[in-house]
Amino acid sequence: MIHLHDIRYVRLGTPDLDASVKYATDVLGLEVAERSNKTVYLRSDSRDHTLVYFEGDARDHTAAFEVDTARELDDALQTLENAGVRAVRGTAEEAEQRHARDFIRFNDLSGNRIELVFAPHHSGRRFFGSRDAGITGFSHIGLRTLDGRRDEAFWTTLLGAKVSDRIGEAALLRIDDVHHKIALFPSSFPGVQHINHQVESIDDVMRAYYILRERNIPIRFGPGRHPTSGAMFLYFEGPDSMIYEYSTGVRMITEEDEKTYRPRDFPMVPSSFCMWGARPDIPEFKT
Ligand SMILES: CC(C)c1ccc(C(=O)O)c(O)c1O
Numbered sequence: 001m002i003h004l005h006d007i008r009y010v011r012l013g014t015p016d017l018d019a020s021v022k023y024a025t026d027v028l029g030l031e032v033a034e035r036s037n038k039t040v041y042l043r044s045d046s047r048d049h050t051l052v053y054f055e056g057d058a059r060d061h062t063a064a065f066e067v068d069t070a071r072e073l074d075d076a077l078q079t080l081e082n083a084g085v086r087a088v089r090g091t092a093e094e095a096e097q098r099h100a101r102d103f104i105r106f107n108d109l110s111g112n113r114i115e116l117v118f119a120p121h122h123s124g125r126r127f128f129g130s131r132d133a134g135i136t137g138f139s140h141i142g143l144r145t146l147d148g149r150r151d152e153a154f155w156t157t158l159l160g161a162k163v164s165d166r167i168g169e170a171a172l173l174r175i176d177d178v179h180h181k182i183a184l185f186p187s188s189f190p191g192v193q194h195i196n197h198q199v200e201s202i203d204d205v206m207r208a209y210y211i212l213r214e215r216n217i218p219i220r221f222g223p224g225r226h227p228t229s230g231a232m233f234l235y236f237e238g239p240d241s242m243i244y245e246y247s248t249g250v251r252m253i254t255e256e257d258e259k260t261y262r263p264r265d266f267p268m269v270p271s272s273f274c275m276w277g278a279r280p281d282i283p284e285f286k287t
């Protein structure tokens with residue numbers, strides 16, 4: 001089985017690179033790490049980059065996960081091939097573009113573009129955001145699925161993810177102690193549905209709520225609290241209809257907890273999304 005060390009970056013195509021980068025810095029609070037050849041690399045923590053906007057099709061989304069060793073990357077290629085999933089090693093030039101030593105790419109069963117990277121660069125610098133949003137790092141993605149149960153099985157049996165909880169058919173999957181790094185969310189097309197950054201405290205969530213409202217950035221859900229991870233959240237709309245989420249206080253499931261932890265099934269009702277009573281203005285989350 002493949003072992004995913006952590007979620008690493010998301011790459012998003014955009015028809016208006018300047019506008020997307022302006023949003024990512026001025027609104028979201030990320031830091032530009034590098035601009036090159038119609039591609040902009042953004043940081044949210046001490047890693048080299050965790051988000052890339054490139055000039056291209058807004059439906060072109062890739063999510064990447066880090067593996068620990070070169071051997072594990074080779075083995076992953078084989079494991080995927082053995083399971084009938086076509087996986088391809090990136091070229092040296094493509095690996096350089098990803099600021100990593102090596103990587104492979106494949107599509108999951110819903111057609112989501114996934115990359116596994118080995119030895120992605122560290123920055124050696126503290127993250128210094130463009131505004132004081134309180135971001136502590138890129139933490140998880142909502143990934144669209146055309147068949148929740150099928151894709152849950154794909155991620156758990158091949159890629160070593162574990163189900164922390166489900167809301168209806170939507171599985172919240174962990175790959176380390178953090179409650180989830182992937183939220184598989186039912187949809188009629190593939191792609192990244194939302195991108196989560198953790199912020200330091202509830203003060204940052206609430207501060208963002210007022211700042212974003214003042215700037216007429218559409219708030220799509222929250223402020224609220226997820227009964228699943230326990231995190232307090234705010235979802236808002238970004239370029240090309242991407243949803244961004246800030247949250248704080250996500251639950252950890254440690255090795256000790258794992259001895260007794262069992263995934264919980266929450267029904268597909270509003271209170272499973274928010275225990276404070278917020279109602280989502282996000283089509284995929286409407287019950
Ligand atoms: C509504 C989405 C899929 C969702 C649900 C629960 C959590 C959480 O428990 O933190 C999320 O982060 C979500 O994005």
Ligand SMILES: [Fe+2]
Binds near residue numbers: 141142183194196
């Ligand atoms: Fe989320």
